[in-house]
Amino acid sequence: MNQAQMTPDVIVIGAGGSGAALAARLSEDPDRTVLVLESGPVPRQLSAFPAELLDARLVPGARPGSPAVRRYPAHLTPRRPYTVVRGRFLGGSTTVNGGYFVRARREDFDRWSAAGGAAWSYDGVLPFLRSLETDLDHGTDASHGAAGPMRVRRTDLRHPAAVAFRDAARHLGFPPEPDKNAEQEPGFGPVPCNVVDGLRLNTGIGYLLPALDRPNLTVRGGSTVRRIVIEHGRATGVVVQRAGHDGHRELVKCGEVVLCAGALRSPQLLHLSGVGPRGDLDRLGIPVVRDAPAVGVRFGDHPQVVLEWRPRAPLPEPVGSWLGGALHLPSSDGRHPGGDLEILQSLVPLSGLVGGTVTVPGAPLPFLVSVQSPCLGGRMRIRSADPDVPPSLDYNYLRTPEDRRRMREAVRTAAALLATPAFDRVSAGRVEPIPGTLDEDRSLDTWIDARLGTSHHTCATVPMGTAVDPYGRVHGIRGLRVADTSILPSAPLRGPAATAVLIGELIADAMRSAG
Template sequence: MSRHPDVIVVGAGGAGAPFAARISEDPACSVLVLEAGPVPSTPAGFPADVLDATALPTVNGPGPHSWWYRSEVAPGRDYDVGRGQGAGGSTAVNGAYFVRPRITDLRRWAAAGNPEWAPDRVLPVLARLERDVQFAGAPGHGGSGPVPVDRRAFAPSALAAAFSTAATARGHRALPDLNDLHALAGHGELPLNVQEGVRMNTGLTYLLPAMDRPNLTVRGHASVRRVLISGGRATGVEAEIEGRVHRISAGEVVLAAGAVRSPHLLMLSGIGPAEDLTAAGLRPVVDSPGVGASCSDHADLTVLAPLSSPLRPGGKDPLFSWALNWTAEGAGGSAGGAGGSADGVGGSEEGAGALEVLPMLRPFPVLAGAEEGSELPVIVALQGPTSRGQLSLDPANPESNPRVHYRHLESAVDRHRMREGVRTAVDLLASEELGTWVDTAAWDRSVFEEDQRLDDWMIEHLGTAVHLSGTAPMGPEDAPGTVTDQYGRVHGVQGLRVVDTSILPDVPSRGPAATAVLLGEHLAGLMLGAGG
């Protein structure tokens, strides 16, 4: 192991693996990757459930490729959240959903003082990272990148086709490409990073192909405790490897440990709200109030409809292959996104109010809360929340996992929008197009009719999509609440970057797996190029 690499990358997940692979393309740059979980040296070294795109390993609890933390999705509603670890991070254990951020997301982030994130700067990077099966060669798409993107990775689903027909009948337009940045509203086949049934995580697509480079060293089961800082500069890290504590020096340190662990490491290193650090017995190095102060995620919940007959259990059917997206502007918002607010509740901020309906296409009782094969689950997610949460240290034990208070549906705007999402899902499930599957006669839908009763039901069934973002947001140094600049460089400390969804000003309006890969690719290019 190189004791003095040019760059230490902490984390080999959705963003860390692409970042390390790209910067190590420069043979003059020595790179050490430290990953808390396992790092297989061959594809066969990954467990079967990690490779299997029809499985979700995190639902089985903590394991070699997953870890869990305790959170609160709403006041009084505790919730356990599972995230990936090891090579590939959460891209190794998720639903293989690989949908780009929307153009509204990029414009919003750029307008917050981050011009490198404008659509014209980002689109070439998105094209470079993908190998799109359906749209290779089409404008804005790539056909030779490391990540396979396939909307037909599995056999066609009659159930997905029924949802599509029902959505079209209700005025939602069909979209051939959900990865068109301008596709803000509509439904279609989900882009999946799946090849021959394998979930192609970033460990497979980026890290393993680069591991024979002499300037790249990757260590698994290496738990970084803190960043070493001296004279206002990051000089290395303290890490536990094989039961021994090492202090490893480097020219630059890059935190790519995810939106929970990266801000946690910042705080353990003395970067964060000074008052909170002091209360936890930590010495403040940089008073950075924005660390963990205003994070966001997608609130979600599952609507269950009784089945007329059991779905085919498991097999090689995907969990997801179709989605409906649209924007609700406020109370009374329409499917097309134009909506008024009779009671004055609304919102005009760009990107707010995005909703998604995502049906599960086969039984998955552990995830959905349904009995085996007895109910059809449909996930409803608020993709453009206005509510903001907080990540904070446990002052009694700051080294333990931080606590995340999501505060989902805290705003009246979000509750109005989520009601629309739930009622849209119920309308689809109760449609004649779904009549072959759903036993509408046995389904009591009265809970969804009255607002207050529905609000109570939503809080009772509330979850989170595990898409945490904004725990160390990027922006100009003089902008309140920012922690890094647009290149991921931490304000107030030289030689330290954050490269993961922590730095997004807010959560993208689609699932962030593709955005995490984009972060690694784009920030590596900016670091190696002029100005970054």
Template sequence: MGKYDYIIIGAGSAGAPLAARLSEDPAKEVLLIEAGDDYPDSDKFREDLLNASFMAGAVPGHPNNWAYTGNLTPELPYSVPRGKILGGSSALNGCYFIRGTKEDFDRWEKAGNTEWSYEKVLPYYIKAENDLNFGDTDIHSSNGPVPVYREMKNPYGMTKAFYQACKELGFTYEEDKNAGGEPGYGPVPLNAVDGIRINTGLAYINPNRDRENLTVSGKTFVRRVIFREKKAIGVEVERNGGTEIIHGDQIVLSAGAFNTPHLLMLSGIGPSEELDAVGIDVVHNLPGVGKKFSDHPDIQMGYKPNKVPGPDEQRDNLQSALNFTSTGSEHPGDLEIMLMSLPLGASMLGGSKFKGIADIVKRPGQTLKSVKGISKKRFLQQAMHQGDMMVVIGLQYSKGRGNITITSKDPHKYPRIDYHYLENEYDLSRMREAMRTAVKILTSDAYKQYFKKLTEIDEATLNDDDKLNKWLLTHLASAIHASGSAKMGPSNDPEAVVDQYGRVHGMEGLWVADTSIFPMVPSRGPAATAIMVGERIADFIKEFSKDKEEVNQ
């Protein structure tokens, strides 16, 4: 076809909802581009990515993982999984489906984004969900495309013990973590049904394949956006062994918090000095592209169990969480402790053929090649402890900010990603508090039937701030929740990349709709919020198109 009304780059957490909603108008031709595999038949989707117990797609070397490399600290390189498949990272993640809090959106609104108040985004959260626990209420719906389920009536024994331990420590029960109440312990809402991960491709795109105006182009790599002066007119892509230009009236980047700023820079939009340095012609100088992104540092703390949960208990690896506020914090619920029901190795590798240390010995070259560029020491540490059970401890509001820097004009060369985790005492002190709280839970009377001993940290380290700081900086992980790398804000904000409607400042016909536009990462995992953004910006684009048509009449 000659030209599309809308070209959406990325069929992930935001891009799939966006394409589904924009294609509701049969008069609009919509093209959804995905660099990875497309699965029009949901029954033939990769089995290892459907299983909600595993995150096999997050392992380096998986064919549907972009596998970026980032530096959590200058001394700690880390593998950064991102989905390269229909559904994007929603096909790889842990199925955690908790909304952002009112306080999160108060901060977004305060930053000049009045269209993103909690009251204005709540209807879009509701629109997206089919809540299998609460059904239709003032804050929930049973009519949306994404099923949301919590194990509430019959929590498993390990989950019950975790709840009782949290109660012993004085925390309160939070029945519905999507209700906007006070943070506490309780079941985690999951976009999983009967152990099957329902990604956005399955929820939004495949049910609408019969729309003649919706085209999905899988295995299509976008090299850059094409402009006529300051107007986006198409995209240059690689597909079917060749390079071509596809024309469109409105171009939307939904490629994620790393790919979207990288594509902007490859297209000549970003910090001019950095673009000049790699030989890219500057179309528009936007210093905020790739700068000051936020994320959730975390720690995966392993322990030897007295007993391992049975297969039924492990169907959903992530079942329960404690959200609580650190001592003296102005940010409610800025700490999170999540109980995992599977050992570390099974959680990450259950859907693959990797068998830990034994596998490295059998094929060291192949295994270590797949983790090229990351910390071999940390990788081997984790492999040694792949049989451990674990709790994941997250800092949900961090002062640290990361940067993404373009390294080459070659679109296949990944950018440099620097997280700058735990570079200040405020972040370190709250991570120490979260660690020590997690240990209290594990060693409580309520949980002792499941806990035997910690495996990577001793009591002396836990009780000494300096020793614990050093341990944290060598055992850090990331929740992979990067946000704000092309943040929204008013035009007088020198760091803003898009306005509050998702339109790139200084450009025409170019939008962004994914986690990169968040002013800062929400204090809960961003999966549900990314979908909400796709839903919300779809309406903005529809309104813009309607206004444009009325002007032209």
């Protein structure tokens, strides 16, 4: 293993939702050298991105054979094995997800600020939320920005299925929510997306491509970090393996390391570097640098099922995005007034999302129905000292009566929407569940169990308070931060893509302020 000649001030591990934002902002200081190490490919211009990663009518991460993702075996319940995916490409998961770019709710920031202080209050983060975006619908106002790297536009609701969804929600008495990024009452509305003119504009495109000509910024693709080097309680560099170099590894020294590898990879890298629960590290023969019981142990995510309906007649292809509208509502227990149930409309058949095609003649169309409560039921455990062996992931979905009740409530709401006269104009009926199954709790639970999926919203594996401080600094290790959704104490009530970018912005600002 050779030592690389370059000694950057900061190494950023991962060029995804958080890492791209953080690296770009840090490199705005010309006196700070920044090296970004991304395990996936790093195109240098927009035209070099594969077309399927740019077409916002597709979801690349849903395709089983996509080369742009890293796969993790998991169990959603003890009897439900699953494969979860994370982006492995410039832009990370913002390159392979659905383009959904919805902010967390004020309720989330109230909860997180209990661990992170005033910096994590809604009022504390609002300037960053405004500065990271160019909102093409609202421009600059008290809630939105018009000069940020992420271009945001809401989905077009003129598709006949989207019109039916809107009218069905109105028929059932759900309020309109025209701007889901403005703390309005949860209800039906278009989906804010990092999509413009049909292009999925990921964080690599928004933040890093415009910055690549800066002499103090280097972005390397095909560079997999194997571990962080920690000497005398300080992170001093990383061991990295370059693609196509026959397994050759090099040591890259630096002044500070920032882990932005995502909520699954970041805690694994901490474990491999000797930061984690002593018992787990001892079991695998990993020398313990810092006994950190909260690192890589628990996580939060959101269970999801698909409910499909048959179009009454052929419908037009979606224009611009696979998404139609979205309905958010609080579950009946009233614990989350910001809305902990989500019904998200796909205008592309599930078989099309999986197969990478927009049109599938005769196929039903899906609703993605999820419970977005901020619980921490997931359990993570490192299985090997080999970085190529993924950790054990047990999501423990639907483990309590309350979990099951919320999921049934969400499914029944989606079914009620389909039963309205408004939806009857375009729908020939739902595919499943059949009426007897829908009406009986135990039968519906069985139906849900057999079709259970996940929203891919993993958070809280290196949580603020117990594992890191409000600015991502790992307790007990100098020169080491985590800046991705790992640090959220719990999952937000909305998908976390916009929050991941916020994390990169907030921590970059803290680092720049510290000098």
